[in-house]
Amino acid sequence: MIYAIGIDIGGMTTRLGAVDSEGEIHHSSIIKTHREQSFEYFLPRLCEKIDEMINAYDKSIGLGIGAPNGNFLSGTIEHPANLNWEGITPIVQILNKKYNINVVLTNDANAAAMGELIFGAGRGMKNFIMITLGTGLGCGIIADGKLFYGATGFAGELGHITIEENGRPSPFARRGSLESYCSATGLVKTAIEMMEKTENNSLLKNIPAEKIDAKLIFEAAKNGDLLARNAFDYTGRILGKSFANIAMILSPEAFIIGGGLANGAEFFLDITRTTMEENLIPVFKGSVRVLLSELQGRNAAVLGAAALVLK
Numbered sequence: 001m002i003y004a005i006g007i008d009i010g011g012m013t014t015r016l017g018a019v020d021s022e023g024e025i026h027h028s029s030i031i032k033t034h035r036e037q038s039f040e041y042f043l044p045r046l047c048e049k050i051d052e053m054i055n056a057y058d059k060s061i062g063l064g065i066g067a068p069n070g071n072f073l074s075g076t077i078e079h080p081a082n083l084n085w086e087g088i089t090p091i092v093q094i095l096n097k098k099y100n101i102n103v104v105l106t107n108d109a110n111a112a113a114m115g116e117l118i119f120g121a122g123r124g125m126k127n128f129i130m131i132t133l134g135t136g137l138g139c140g141i142i143a144d145g146k147l148f149y150g151a152t153g154f155a156g157e158l159g160h161i162t163i164e165e166n167g168r169p170s171p172f173a174r175r176g177s178l179e180s181y182c183s184a185t186g187l188v189k190t191a192i193e194m195m196e197k198t199e200n201n202s203l204l205k206n207i208p209a210e211k212i213d214a215k216l217i218f219e220a221a222k223n224g225d226l227l228a229r230n231a232f233d234y235t236g237r238i239l240g241k242s243f244a245n246i247a248m249i250l251s252p253e254a255f256i257i258g259g260g261l262a263n264g265a266e267f268f269l270d271i272t273r274t275t276m277e278e279n280l281i282p283v284f285k286g287s288v289r290v291l292l293s294e295l296q297g298r299n300a301a302v303l304g305a306a307a308l309v310l311k
Contacts, residue, residue: 003057005050006306008108008299009033009067011082014042016049017299018057019306023119025299027053039085047098054099062102063095064308066111066301073153075105081171104308108132108301109156110147112258112293113140115304118311120294121256128254129246130293131158131239133261137179137186141250159183163242182239184214184261191217191231202227218264229267236268240275247280247288258293258300265292 001020008015014033017025029049033042054060068080075092077085096103106114113130116122122130126145132138137159141148149155159179160172167176168189180186192209195202203220204212204227220228243255257265257272273290280288295303 001059002310003060004306004309005053005057005060005063006302006304006308007046007050007063007065007067008111008301008305009065009070009077009083010108010301011068014046015299015302016053017302017306018053018060019303019310021310023298023303025302027056028299028302029053033083037084039083039089039091042085043094047095050095050099060101062104062309063099064111064305064310065091065095065103065105066108066305066308067091067105068108069154070105070107070110071153072104072106072110072147072149075103077105102309106147106308107138107140107154109138110140110149111304111308112138112295112300113142113256113304114147114307114311115295115300116256116258116293117142117145118307119303120300121254121291125253127250127252128256129158129250129252131255131257132259133183133257134259135183135185137183138259141252143250158242158246161242163238178238178242182235182242187214187217187231187235187261188212190234191228194227194231194234198227200227204228214261214264218267221264221267232264232267233271236271237275239268240272241279243272243276243288243290244279244284247276247284251284252288254289254291256291256293258296262292262296 003018006017014031016029018027069078077089092103092105109132130140139156139158141156162176163178164176168180170177170180203225217228
């Protein structure tokens with residue numbers, strides 16, 4: 001059996017797994033990552049875990065890495081917002097030199113897209129768009145069966161398109177970005193704004209605003225809370241309009257939604273689909289599906305990172 005080691009570098013944890021060609025994870029490990037830690041501190045701890053897996057699985061064909069601001073073209077992690085790694089980190093060069101095996105890097109959303117292509121809802125497709133709804137909104141584009149990187153290696157930054165002029169504050173001194181509305185962070189902002197504008201009762205009104213998170217809103221929605229459900233509905237409508245705009249440019253077979261917020265899909269998926277259809281011109285109507293990730297709960301980020309090598 002041939003294995004690849006998938007590595008998902010996140011702001012809080014880094015996960016590793018030895019993945020076979022069928023998408024089974026045979027060995028997994030976790031390293032805690034903190035914003036105050038430098039790359040120089042992180043690297044030997046990462047290599048210790050890689051060493052364990054290479055020793056255990058001597059048929060490993062390479063390392064696949066998904067990381068924030070990971071650039072496939074240059075093999076570097078560039079100015080990651082949720083890591084204390086200053087400047088540009090040539091992680092592929094460093095690991096390739098140490099292990100002398102194939103090392104492939106991309107950003108986390110691209111890794112998720114590759115995971116869906118090989119192991120998940122994207123199997124059998126050649127053109128789809130992966131959307132990860134977490135703290136922010138990530139996007140990976142599969143075009144003609146391959147990840148699309150564009151000229152700089154950073155194609156697919158859908159979360160940073162402007163959907164509301166003079167809207168909510170966003171990273172990089174922008175306002176009204178899609179991820180400021182359609183993400184776990186955006187959902188919380190929507191719920192708080194709705195509470196400020198209504199006198200109607202809500203389960204969320206008993207909770208200090210700074211304590212509200214997407215999970216609490218999901219629990220309130222499950223318990224029939226109208227405000228929580230309206231917050232999901234609002235999120236789904238914005239997402240659907242954005243999908244329509246992107247679909248009319250790229251004509252994908254599907255949008256595949258993953259990430260933590262996808263666990264609440266029962267409250268926004270239908271309205272996302274309906275709104276997208278309403279905003280498509282006739283030639284595109286009925287041609288684009290909106291699907292959920294098939295890798296939810298299966299350590300999707302590690303599978304996606306390994307798929308970069310297995311592909």
